Amino acid sequence: MSGTPEQGSTAGDGRGPAAAGAVWGDEERLTGEVEVRQTGTKLEPRHEYTVAAGEWQNLPDAVEDDLMVINMGPQHPSTHGVLRMVLTLDGETVVDNQPVIGYLHTGIEKNLEYRPWTLGVTFVTRMDYLSPLFNELGYCLAVEKLLGIVDEVPERANAIRVALCELNRISSHMVWLATSGMELGSTTAMIFGFRERETILNLLEEVTGLRMNHAYIRPGGLSMDVPDNFAERVHKVLAHLETKINEFEDLLTANPIWIERNKGVGILTAQQCYDVGATGPILRSAGVSHDLRKAAPYCGYEQYDFDVAVTDTADAYGRYLVRIQEMRESLKIVRQAVDGLPGGPVMVADKKVAWPAQLALGPDGLGNAKDYISKIMGESMEALIHHFKIVTEGFVVPEGQVYVPVESPRGELGYHVTSNGTNKPYRVRVRDPSFIHIGTLPALTHGLLIADVIAAVASLDPVMGGVDR
Incomplete structure (x- = not known):
């Protein structure tokens, strides 16, 4: 007989009995018994996983x-x-x-070893792309510690760092709410989250020139000062966000579907968090009040009045509650930072670290302002040469190694930076919280249904750009 399936038969995929000359007639379809005719060999009848394979109870016991x-x-x-x-x-x-993991590997850590210290900011800001300012801050704090200039960073620069990072925290949590809502079927939450995030990104664009990957925080301070109307713009955004966070709570907190899909799902106890090193909203949802802004303050966080958001449910719903409360606390911090914004420079006075002229955006929001270019080109040939060398070659950092952690929206983001006394890092090792939290998945999802795996993974808020690096 020919190896071509006859009319009324179903061809296989090359792995089942329909391959290489199988004939599935109507009788075989109904009974689930398949006879393969090839070189005179007849196989034993077998059951197939098809809709016409008969009653499930007739399947072999081993299948169960x-x-x-x-x-x-x-x-x-x-x-x-x-x-x-x-x-x-x-x-x-x-x-x-x-x-x-590994599907988004970028080699950023390795690339840092071939770039001057300041240029490293443009790389690290692209790792966790939902909270770029925290990567910039952690890296720059580590470089400043190696240089021994932590106390020389102007107060104005630190206040602006705090304000922008807390706005970035809110925007990151907005994306989490949007994507988590979408994955659980709440398209309204998705639309609300991405819409309100735009108000923050627009403000960051006015300040830094870019919506994301800002490269705004530099070793020693900031790349440029904030616009003159910064305080007015920030207060307008804060008032808007405060009402929108209330809308989020009205939409989700008491929503029976949201509660059913999140309560008791993805449980990680405090001890499990300790075992794997989980931090951030995951640890705080398990009842542990640990926040680096309180435990190991940086950039003057000890001067701000805010509370650490904590729940004790240890599940996906608790992580939602923590993030909602964190957004409210971030609003308080930003308001305090802007209201108490001191005057003065935004970069250290050390000319071996600071660029000779202060960066400024052009009137179109792109490029550099005319005054900035004029200052570089018009002072003196020596100043121009110095500017060229510090931009292209950078500065030398003394030998040593430091570890500096910051509290990112996802938890402890740490930078272990090693210098061998040159103008480039010897090694930069990043402790990204998403990488740590991905390691909790076996425990987090054990015993869950497939549908609940989606909610459990979403509650971690992982960003793969930070995981793979």
């Missing part, structure tokens, strides 16, 4: 004990980037979850 392994990702809309999870399932229940 089989586990199934499937891939979720890396191209999946609910994995917050190119994250792959290899799920072992017993029916629809997760028995094991092995995360696979």
Whole structure:
């Protein structure tokens, strides 16, 4: 007989009995028994997993004990980037979850070893792309500590750093609310979250020239001062955001569907958080009041009045409550920073670190202002040469190594920076909280249904740009 399937048969995919000359007639479809005719060999009848394969109770008993392994990702809309999870399932229940990373590897840490210290800011700001200012701040604080100029950074620069980072924290949590809502079927939350985030990105663009990846925070201070109407613009944005956060709570906090999908899902106890090093909203949702802005203040955080948001549910719903409260506390911090904004410069006076002229945006929001260019070109040839050398070659940092952590929207973001006494880093090692939290997935999702895996992963708020680096 020819190896071509006859009319009324179903061709296989090369792996099942329909391959290489299988004939599936109507009788075989109904009974689930398949006869393969090839070189005179007849196989034993077997059951097929098809809709016409008969009653499920007639399947072999061994099938009831089989586990199934499937891939979720890396191209999946609910994995917050190119994250792959290899799920072992017993029916629809997760028995094991092995995360696979590396799909977004950028080599940023290695690239830093070939760039002057200041240029490193343009690399680190692109790792966790939802909170770029925190990467800039952590890196610059580490460089400043190596240089021994932490106390020389102007108060105005520190106040602006705090204000912008807290606005960045709110915008990051807005994205989390938007994406988490979308994954659980709340398109309204998605629209609200991305819409309100725009108000913050527009403000950051006015200050830094870019909506994201700002490269605004520099070793020794800031690249430029804020606009004259900064305080007025910030207060307008704060008033707007305060009402919108209330809308978020009205939409989700008491929503029975939101509660059902998040309460009791993705539980990580305080001890489990300690075991793996989980920090941020995950640790605080387990009842631990740990926040680096309080525990190890930097940039003058000890001067600000705010509370650490804590719950004790240890689940996805608790992480939602923590992030909502954190946004409210960030509003308080920004308001205090702007109201008490001191005058003065925004860069250290050390000419070996600071650029000779202060950067400024042009009237179109792009490029450099005319006054800035005139100052560089018009002072003296010596000043121009110095400017050229410090921009292209950078400054030398004394030998040593430091570890500096900051409290990012996702938890402890740490920079371990090593200098060998040259104008480039010897090694920069980043402790990204998303990388740590991805390691909690086996414990976080064990025993959950597949649908609840989505909510559990979303509650971690991982950003794969920070995981792979």
